[in-house]
Amino acid sequence: MFKAFCDEKRLRILELLRSGEKCACVLIEQLDMPQSSLSYHMKILCESGIVDSRPEGKWIYYTICEKGGGEAMALLKELLTLEAITEESNCCL
Amino acid sequence: MFKAFCDEKRLRILELLRSGEKCACVLIEQLDMPQSSLSYHMKILCESGIVDSRPEGKWIYYTICEKGGGEAMALLKELLTLEAITEESNCCL
DNA sequence: ATATCATATCAAGTATTTTGGATTTGAGGT
DNA sequence: ACCTCAAATCCAAAATACTTGATATGATAT
Numbered sequence: 001m002f003k004a005f006c007d008e009k010r011l012r013i014l015e016l017l018r019s020g021e022k023c024a025c026v027l028i029e030q031l032d033m034p035q036s037s038l039s040y041h042m043k044i045l046c047e048s049g050i051v052d053s054r055p056e057g058k059w060i061y062y063t064i065c066e067k068g069g070g071e072a073m074a075l076l077k078e079l080l081t082l083e084a085i086t087e088e089s090n091c092c093l
Numbered sequence: 094m095f096k097a098f099c100d101e102k103r104l105r106i107l108e109l110l111r112s113g114e115k116c117a118c119v120l121i122e123q124l125d126m127p128q129s130s131l132s133y134h135m136k137i138l139c140e141s142g143i144v145d146s147r148p149e150g151k152w153i154y155y156t157i158c159e160k161g162g163g164e165a166m167a168l169l170k171e172l173l174t175l176e177a178i179t180e181e182s183n184c185c186l
Numbered sequence: 187a188t189a190t191c192a193t194a195t196c197a198a199g200t201a202t203t204t205t206g207g208a209t210t211t212g213a214g215g216t
Numbered sequence: 217a218c219c220t221c222a223a224a225t226c227c228a229a230a231a232t233a234c235t236t237g238a239t240a241t242g243a244t245a246t
Contacts, residue, residue, distance in 0.1 A: 002098035005172070007234080018176045024193075034236055039194060041234090050173070058192055058244065069173035076169055079098070080143070080162035083111045100204080117223075127206050132224055134204090151214065151222055 001072055004048040009033065010041050014064065017051065021063045048072075094165055097141040102126065103134050107157065110144065114156045141165075 004010060012031055016022055028038050042062065045051040049068030054061045097103060105124055109115055121131050135155060138144040142161030147154045 002095055003233095005095035005169070006099045009234090011172070014172050018172070018174065020175065035193070036195085036236055036238090037234080040236095043194085055193095055243090058190095060193070064173055064175065072173065073166070073169060076098070076166060079104070079107050079111070080157055080165070081111065082113065082157065096203095102204090128223070129206055129208090129225080130204080132222095133206095136224085148213090148223095151220095153223070 001048045001050075001075065004045055004050045004072075007041065007044075009037075010045060013038075013041060013045065013062075014050070017062060017064045021054075021061050023059045023061050025059065027062070094141045094143075094168065097138055097143045097165075100134065100137075102130075103138060106131075106134060106138065106155075107143070110155060110157045114147075114154050116152045116154050118152065120155070 005014075009031065013027060016027060016030060024035075024038060024042070027042075028035055031038070042051065042053070045062075046053055049071060050065060051068070052063050052065040054063070098107075102124065106120060109120060109123060117128075117131060117135070120135075121128055124131070135144065135146070138155075139146055142164060143158060144161070145156050145158040147156070
């Protein structure tokens with residue numbers, strides 16, 4: 001899931017999506033990347049749950065997914081929070 | 094910074110650190126990885142600000158860094174939060 | 187049904203990251 | 217000073233991720 005945030009292009013895509021729903025053509029134009037490249041990154045973003053896609057007519061619209069974002073936040077928080085049971089298993093002293 | 098969370102080994106290191114400060118020898122043993130490999134990952138974790146290190150005697154002790162963790166959380170939150178000014182720049186319709 | 191257009195997939199190349207043995211560095215102890 | 221041991225660095229190999237043109241898929245429209 002965190003892989004979604006580990007690429008410059010994907011961060012820029014998220015940055016663009018922060019201002020609202022965008023269709024693929026806008027992203028391709030603004031990021032100046034070939035269509036296959038955008039598709040590759042959108043797949044990673046969608047599969048990680050961070051972004052939602054919505055087909056409408058010929059195009060696909062992308063938005064940041066609140067649910068997926070919440071899960072990422074929760075996961076990160078958990079990873080960084082010390083466990084309550086701090087049994088100091090010291091060694092090497 | 095998010096690269097810190099994009100490797101299985103590093104996630105396992107964080108998992109171990111959640112139960113409190115650990116010295117390198119414990120991590121090497123528990124994760125069954127060569128010393129050079131641990132050192133490589135600890136460098137990434139420390140440079141990203143997620144983990145703090147503290148030398149004591151011959152050993153180095155590692156802990157999850159509250160400050161760095163907070164920054165990561167804040168950054169992630171910002172990335173995933175829609176901008177207030179939702180000027181719907183629709184196209185392609 | 188055929189043509190068209192947007193997206194997905196493929197494949198082959200390039201770039202980046204990770205691995206782990208060997209060596210170096212650096213602090214501690216004698 | 218010298219020895220010892222832990223951590224950092226080096227380096228080459230392996231693994232993983234990204235790029236991109238070409239092709240396939242799938243939906244829409246005529």
